[in-house]
Amino acid sequence: MSNSLIRNGMSLPNMPWEEPPKQGRKEVLWRYSGNPVIRRDATARSNSIFNSAVVPFNGAFAGVFRCDDTARRMNIHAGFSQDGINWKIEDEPIQFIKTDPELPDSEYKYDPRVIFIEDRYYIMWCNGYHGASIGLGYTFDFKKFYQMENPLMPYNRNGVLFPRKIGKNYAMLSRPSDSGHTPFGDIFYSESPDLVYWGKHRHVMGPLGSESPWQSTKIGAGPVPIETSEGWLLIYHGVLTSCNGFVYSFSAALLDLEKPWKVIARARPYLLSPQRDYECVGDVPNVTFPCAALVDKDTGRLAIYYGCADTVTGLAFGKIDEVVRFVLDNRL
Numbered sequence: 001m002s003n004s005l006i007r008n009g010m011s012l013p014n015m016p017w018e019e020p021p022k023q024g025r026k027e028v029l030w031r032y033s034g035n036p037v038i039r040r041d042a043t044a045r046s047n048s049i050f051n052s053a054v055v056p057f058n059g060a061f062a063g064v065f066r067c068d069d070t071a072r073r074m075n076i077h078a079g080f081s082q083d084g085i086n087w088k089i090e091d092e093p094i095q096f097i098k099t100d101p102e103l104p105d106s107e108y109k110y111d112p113r114v115i116f117i118e119d120r121y122y123i124m125w126c127n128g129y130h131g132a133s134i135g136l137g138y139t140f141d142f143k144k145f146y147q148m149e150n151p152l153m154p155y156n157r158n159g160v161l162f163p164r165k166i167g168k169n170y171a172m173l174s175r176p177s178d179s180g181h182t183p184f185g186d187i188f189y190s191e192s193p194d195l196v197y198w199g200k201h202r203h204v205m206g207p208l209g210s211e212s213p214w215q216s217t218k219i220g221a222g223p224v225p226i227e228t229s230e231g232w233l234l235i236y237h238g239v240l241t242s243c244n245g246f247v248y249s250f251s252a253a254l255l256d257l258e259k260p261w262k263v264i265a266r267a268r269p270y271l272l273s274p275q276r277d278y279e280c281v282g283d284v285p286n287v288t289f290p291c292a293a294l295v296d297k298d299t300g301r302l303a304i305y306y307g308c309a310d311t312v313t314g315l316a317f318g319k320i321d322e323v324v325r326f327v328l329d330n331r332l
């Protein structure tokens with residue numbers, strides 16, 4: 001399989017990259033040797049920086065970062081980088097300009113995703129509005145940010161837009177939940193003609209039982225789906241409930257290009273699970289939580305940004321064709 005299976009991608013010759021380690025078991029994904037790339041105290045008042053979103057911007061990179069402060073308030077901050085590895089993250093949270101003065105205030109913000117669609121960068125996040133809800137906004141320059149209507153009612157998390165319209169509509173994945181730490185969770189699909197009114201809700205996939213225990217408690221979409229000739233490559237997290245609590249790993253599935261609620265293939269094994277110290281020790285132990293991916297359409301290189309133990313941010317690399325092959329060869 002060649003890298004030409006990436007559809008509608010962009011050339012990204014300057015994306016972060018490191019060749020796989022020569023020694024040891026050959027993994028489909030390998031961690032950056034300099035992990036974590038973002039320390040917990042990389043801003044003036046951050047307790048932790050994790051579950052964050054990164055995109056190509058102006059020949060370099062920009063991002064929206066989940067920074068919990070030392071009062072443990074959850075918020076999102078803008079950040080910039082020349083190489084996708086060394087980041088300068090703003091000390092102050094993003095102040096959204098309301099597109100309608102009647103828009104309700106947000107009690108907190110966390111777990112952002114960012115995607116360029118048509119003429120602007122859209123940001124989705126988990127928005128505090130009578131509990132966890134989905135928030136949506138946009139920016140042109142990562143300086144001024146505009147907040148739109150919440151696409152969905154509480155309780156919902158892990159809202160992720162598709163990078164293009166499906167048919168005539170914008171499309172989104174989300175994960176309905178409860179007001180707590182949610183011991184369940186399936187991925188759903190929704191469409192909207194205007195990014196305000198959402199409907200056509202469809203079930204995509206749910207947790208699995210003894211067939212694949214790493215994803216037996218709940219699952220949720222990770223980075224924005226990547227378009228390939230084999231389907232939308234969806235990297236998603238799954239949760240196992242152990243005697244010591246939740247364990248967050250991630251893997252991938254392929255969704256139908258025109259009917260993305262239809263699952264073409266879904267991997268049984270995880271691609272990456274909490275195994276390194278910085279993934280296992282932190283504010284919430286044993287969490288690897290992907291929120292963003294960079295892809296170079298010419299080489300098929302993939303870089304995944306993932307939160308580690310709800311404390312720091314890590315980077316893992318792979319090749320799109322190998323991840324697609326992994327899903328097809330290890331499908332349930």
Ligand code: BMA
Binds near residue numbers: 051248284307310
């Ligand atoms: C989820 C979210 C994530 C977090 C995970 C593990 O419910 O809060 O932000 O990484 O739990 O604590």
